[in-house]
Amino acid sequence: QLAESGGGSVQTGGSLRLSCAASGYTNRNYCMAWFRQASGEEREGVAAFYTGGGRVFYADAVKGRFTASRDSAENTLYLQMDDLRPEDTAVYYCAAVPSNLLYDYRRCLSDGAGAYNYWGQGTQVTVSS
Secondary structure, eight states: OEEEEOOEEEETTOOEEEEEEEOSOOSSOEEEEEEEEOTTSOOEEEEEEETTTTEEEEOGGGTTTEEEEEETTTTEEEEEEOSOOGGGOEEEEEEEEEGGGSSOGGGTTTTOGGGOOEEOOOEEEEEEO
């Protein structure tokens, strides 16, 4: 199970930190990722974290502004979002997939939402100008 928290409403330039608590997972390597879906848009990858080596992959739209991290002891994935913009407004989802189901762990983000088989319920992030 994946449970997100931390969404909310901020003004342009503000910050939010999302959390994703994972439970019920075996001691395997996973890709854990953040996706977002704006109204009327397709779900897009934001950042992905490979638990096997701590590699993180970011979408170009958020590089330098968002930081994904993981607390392995708590099995919690975080997304620190700084310098938020109105175009970041979306429902943000946490997702996970065992990395051996991907062709290559380096495709944690590029393989897209269809590669992930575990999803959280989503949390709304709204950025006003």
